[in-house]
Amino acid sequence: MEPSSLSGLPAGVGEALEAEGVAELYPPQEAAVEAGVVDGESLVAAVPTASGKTLIAELAMLSSIERGGKALYIVPLRALASEKKAEFERWEEFGVTVGVSTGNYDSDGEWLASRDIIVATSEKVDSLIRNGAPWIDDLTCVVSDEVHLVDDSHRGPTLEVTLAKLRRVNPGLQTVALSATVGNADVIADWLDAELVESDWRPIELRTGVHFGNAIEFDDGSRREVPVERGADQTAELVADALDTEEDGQGGSSLVFVNSRRNAESSARKLTDVTGPRLTGDERDRLRELAEEIRGVSDTDTSEDLADAVEEGSAFHHAGLASEHRSLVEDAFRDRLIKCVSATPTLAAGVNTPARRVIVRDWRRYDGEFGGMQPLDVLEVHQMCGRAGRPGLDPYGEAVLLASDADTREELFDRYVWAEAEPVRSKLAAEPALRTHVLATVASGFAATREGLLSFLDNTLYATQTDDEGRLAAVTDTVLDYLDVNGFVERDRDGGSEGLAATGIGHTVSRLYLDPMSAAEILDGLRTVADGADDEGAAGDFVPADGAGPAPDAGAEADADDSGFTTYTRADEEGGDPAAEAGEPDAAAAPAVTPLGLYHLVSRTPDTYELYLKSGDREEYTEVCYERETEFLGDVPSEYEDVRFEDWLAALKTARLLEDWANEVDEDRIAERYGVGPGDIRGKVDTAEWLLRAAETLARDVEGVDGDTVVRVREARKRLEYGVREELLDLAGVRNVGRKRARRLYEAGIESRADLREADKAVVLGALRGRERTAERILENAGREDPSLDGVDPDRSASAAATAGADADGDGDGQASLGDFG
DNA sequence: CAGGTTGGTGTATAGACAGCATGTC
DNA sequence: CTATACACCAACCTG
Numbered sequence: 001m002e003p004s005s006l007s008g009l010p011a012g013v014g015e016a017l018e019a020e021g022v023a024e025l026y027p028p029q030e031a032a033v034e035a036g037v038v039d040g041e042s043l044v045a046a047v048p049t050a051s052g053k054t055l056i057a058e059l060a061m062l063s064s065i066e067r068g069g070k071a072l073y074i075v076p077l078r079a080l081a082s083e084k085k086a087e088f089e090r091w092e093e094f095g096v097t098v099g100v101s102t103g104n105y106d107s108d109g110e111w112l113a114s115r116d117i118i119v120a121t122s123e124k125v126d127s128l129i130r131n132g133a134p135w136i137d138d139l140t141c142v143v144s145d146e147v148h149l150v151d152d153s154h155r156g157p158t159l160e161v162t163l164a165k166l167r168r169v170n171p172g173l174q175t176v177a178l179s180a181t182v183g184n185a186d187v188i189a190d191w192l193d194a195e196l197v198e199s200d201w202r203p204i205e206l207r208t209g210v211h212f213g214n215a216i217e218f219d220d221g222s223r224r225e226v227p228v229e230r231g232a233d234q235t236a237e238l239v240a241d242a243l244d245t246e247e248d249g250q251g252g253s254s255l256v257f258v259n260s261r262r263n264a265e266s267s268a269r270k271l272t273d274v275t276g277p278r279l280t281g282d283e284r285d286r287l288r289e290l291a292e293e294i295r296g297v298s299d300t301d302t303s304e305d306l307a308d309a310v311e312e313g314s315a316f317h318h319a320g321l322a323s324e325h326r327s328l329v330e331d332a333f334r335d336r337l338i339k340c341v342s343a344t345p346t347l348a349a350g351v352n353t354p355a356r357r358v359i360v361r362d363w364r365r366y367d368g369e370f371g372g373m374q375p376l377d378v379l380e381v382h383q384m385c386g387r388a389g390r391p392g393l394d395p396y397g398e399a400v401l402l403a404s405d406a407d408t409r410e411e412l413f414d415r416y417v418w419a420e421a422e423p424v425r426s427k428l429a430a431e432p433a434l435r436t437h438v439l440a441t442v443a444s445g446f447a448a449t450r451e452g453l454l455s456f457l458d459n460t461l462y463a464t465q466t467d468d469e470g471r472l473a474a475v476t477d478t479v480l481d482y483l484d485v486n487g488f489v490e491r492d493r494d495g496g497s498e499g500l501a502a503t504g505i506g507h508t509v510s511r512l513y514l515d516p517m518s519a520a521e522i523l524d525g526l527r528t529v530a531d532g533a534d535d536e537g538a539a540g541d542f543v544p545a546d547g548a549g550p551a552p553d554a555g556a557e558a559d560a561d562d563s564g565f566t567t568y569t570r571a572d573e574e575g576g577d578p579a580a581e582a583g584e585p586d587a588a589a590a591p592a593v594t595p596l597g598l599y600h601l602v603s604r605t606p607d608t609y610e611l612y613l614k615s616g617d618r619e620e621y622t623e624v625c626y627e628r629e630t631e632f633l634g635d636v637p638s639e640y641e642d643v644r645f646e647d648w649l650a651a652l653k654t655a656r657l658l659e660d661w662a663n664e665v666d667e668d669r670i671a672e673r674y675g676v677g678p679g680d681i682r683g684k685v686d687t688a689e690w691l692l693r694a695a696e697t698l699a700r701d702v703e704g705v706d707g708d709t710v711v712r713v714r715e716a717r718k719r720l721e722y723g724v725r726e727e728l729l730d731l732a733g734v735r736n737v738g739r740k741r742a743r744r745l746y747e748a749g750i751e752s753r754a755d756l757r758e759a760d761k762a763v764v765l766g767a768l769r770g771r772e773r774t775a776e777r778i779l780e781n782a783g784r785e786d787p788s789l790d791g792v793d794p795d796r797s798a799s800a801a802a803t804a805g806a807d808a809d810g811d812g813d814g815q816a817s818l819g820d821f822g
Numbered sequence: 823c824a825g826g827t828t829g830g831t832g833t834a835t836a837g838a839c840a841g842c843a844t845g846t847c
Numbered sequence: 848c849t850a851t852a853c854a855c856c857a858a859c860c861t862g
Contacts, residue, residue, distance in 0.1 A: 076839090077838080077839085078838090078839080102839090102840090103841070104841095106842095106843095121839065121840085122839080123840050124839080124840075126839095126840090127839095127840065154837095154838090154839085155838085155839065259836075259850095259851090260834085260835050260836075260851090261836080262834080262852075262853080263835090263851085266852075266853080296847080318836075319836070319838070344836050344837075345836055345837065346836075346837065346838095349837085362851085364849095364850065364851095365835080365836065365850095366835040366836090366850075366851090367835090370848095370849090371848065372848060372849045372850075373835095373849065373850045374849090511841095512840085512841070513840045513841070514840085609837090609838075612834085612835085614833080614834075615832085615833065615834090675834095683838070686840095687839095687840085689841090690840060690841055690842090691840095693841055693842070694841070697841090735844080736846075736847095737846085738846045738847065739846085739847095740846080741846085741847070771847090774847085
């Protein structure tokens with residue numbers, strides 16, 4: 001079938017596709033057309049990666065737009081959103097407009113309502129629905145990319161509920177779901193009332209095999225000799241073999257999947273021995289430039305190690321990298337400059353980074369809950385293997401699993417090569433998932449009664465799949481109790497049916513996109529500093545009669561409610577009286593609100609991913625816990641009796657990381673001190689910023705919380721945003737002034753935006769190390785009337801003072817030098 | 823005796839979405 | 848609990 005023979009697309013699109021080189025639709029695409037994608041028919045396409053799924057989606061969206069509609073493309077990752085946007089923008093010449101909306105990025109600042117195609121993450125779509133984005137009603141086509149992720153226990157329910165809501169709002173909606181090949185695509189199709197196109201067809205041949213001893217055995221029966229000398233590294237030999245096999249005039253790149261960050265880093269280091277000697281002079285030059293760019297992203301060891309490897313044509317890739325690191329590596333790998341990437345699963349599901357050869361080195365991964373090594377899911381391994389074969393570059397792709405003995409070889413064939421991926425199973429019927437979605441469903445008006453709620457939930461994949469009719473209802477009731485007790489919903493049990501409505505605070509929580517449990521924790525913490533609670537309520541705050549937690553209000557009813565909530569939140573433990581032992585601060589009045597207290601408050605919510613407590617950390621943070629006891633908002637669990645204590649310490653570790661960041665401790669010191677990468681630091685800071693912004697909003701709704709507390713919350717948040725101490729907040733707010741420049745200016749005596757407008761230009765220039773253009777921009781951004789620095793000589797003393805400060809901070813003991821700042 | 827080898831022990835372990843209003847060194 | 852890599856350290860061997 002030729003693209004130009006398709007009807008229903010905007011004029012010229014078919015021809016444009018042919019001009020792109022799509023002379024003929026791929027078989028799965030043709031099957032999709034036959035199933036009616038261009039006629040508004042819903043469809044589930046379960047086909048391998050890189051077999052033209054995106055074009056199926058484009059055909060659906062473009063034909064829908066041609067009929068006067070509007071399309072939404074849901075992606076699982078933010079990084080994919082921009083990738084897809086760029087891809088879809090080639091239709092702009094046919095009058096089709098594209099917009100993106102993700103948590104950290106909205107396109108162009110233009111109204112999404114005017115866009116024909118909107119690309120967004122599932123959470124963002126969920127949030128937009130909750131906040132009543134007007135264009136949701138106008139959608140005629142929704143595409144869900146990687147829909148098999150409904151299986152994910154954390155994020156799957158969001159996708160599932162979001163699709164159910166979109167379909168509820170708009171009954172005629174065309175739903176196109178793109179999935180990897182999974183065990184039960186038919187069930188997904190059933191759920192979405194969609195046609196099913198299922199296929200193993202790939203445009204580039206993929207051979208999957210297992211290497212053991214001196215050869216790879218492939219699934220098609222072929223065999224390739226790759227000898228491994230005794231003591232030599234199996235992975236290295238396979239990477240070398242791919243590089244030495246020229247197709248298209250060049251050796252093939254490899255992608256190595258390993259099971260931990262550390263393994264990714266050490267693998268990349270080892271593989272430099274393979275890639276380094278095979279580089280051309282020109283490649284070396286370009287790689288050196290790239291390495292410099294990488295070093296420029298961050299000052300951490302991680303950054304340095306990555307740059308060192310990259311200079312030799314090898315790289316690692318995992319979530320500890322800063323996002324700039326990641327894209328630099330991905331781009332250079334796609335450009336064939338980096339020959340080999342050792343990666344954790346980040347790369348299996350992320351942006352498109354194909355390689356000639358994929359090597360799955362580790363097929364088991366440590367699972368803390370399980371307490372040992374668990375084999376990877378078949379689907380996950382298939383996704384990794386699917387990265388083999390670069391369209392247009394390789395005549396074939398090879399995926400190789402590594403076995404160290406004959407038994408393992410057989411196991412790998414059985415478990416992964418011949419096996420079908422697991423069936424997808426909805427994870428909706430779990431409390432954490434339902435807690436947030438039940439509230440949102442009620443708050444955004446999708447259900448006004450318990451029955452209405454259950455009937456809405458009947459449109460989910462879970463309902464389609466389950467045999468256990470009562471389970472969803474049972475969990476829903478548990479969750480409704482929780483939401484009721486915490487004051488997020490009101491129930492009206494009059495008559496036969498039970499009415500449901502979100503309270504004011506319930507609406508706020510839903511719109512803020514908070515997990516209700518996070519909101520409860522934050523509210524609980526804020527109430528401990530509410531005025532009403534200080535004096536009369538102080539005793540009640542810290543020594544609850546029933547050991548259940550703070551009781552902010554004097555009223556008997558409120559007491560009952562709050563103790564109920566607290567008990568419920570921590571339902572997994574013994575009652576006891578945790579607060580009495582360790583958690584009873586001396587403070588008679590409400591504690592002063594400190595940044596650490598606030599950072600701890602948001603760090604202990606379920607919306608923050610916990611930092612791992614290493615050996616020795618327990619002791620260290622227990623000590624900190626006592627030293628800074630008065631700063632915590634809420635009762636401290638008992639060190640000896642309370643299983644929550646461990647989590648409390650983990651949150652404290654996170655809070656300390658945030659505090660360090662806000663105290664201008666250098667990135668590399670933080671990385672070292674907490675055993676994290678630059679990407680983790682950014683991630684933690686972002687999350688905390690987001691939660692503190694939510695806390696600020698919530699604080700306004702808590703009775704008794706004064707304006708001063710709100711200001712402290714805002715200040716703690718802004719200090720995270722800029723990564724500075726209090727005295728630099730004003731300066732750091734000036735564009736082009738970050739934590740480093742602000743500190744240098746401050747040391748030179750320029751302490752505020754106003755100072756910038758009036759200060760001696762020579763001093764400014766000196767503090768900024770003589771960078772004229774930068775200094776001019778900063779002066780301009782500070783609102784100075786005459787920012788020009790023509791003929792100004794930098795004041796050396798300003799520069800010297802600033803440099804001394806920065807150096808001490810960088811090299812010496814961070815804590816000691818920070819004393820100078822305070 | 824310096825310097826290297828071997829072997830036992832201890833430790834640690836993947837990923838990443840959301841709000842809001844604009845920009846690091 | 849199930850694995851594996853690595854850092855660390857001590858006992859041991861060798862030129």
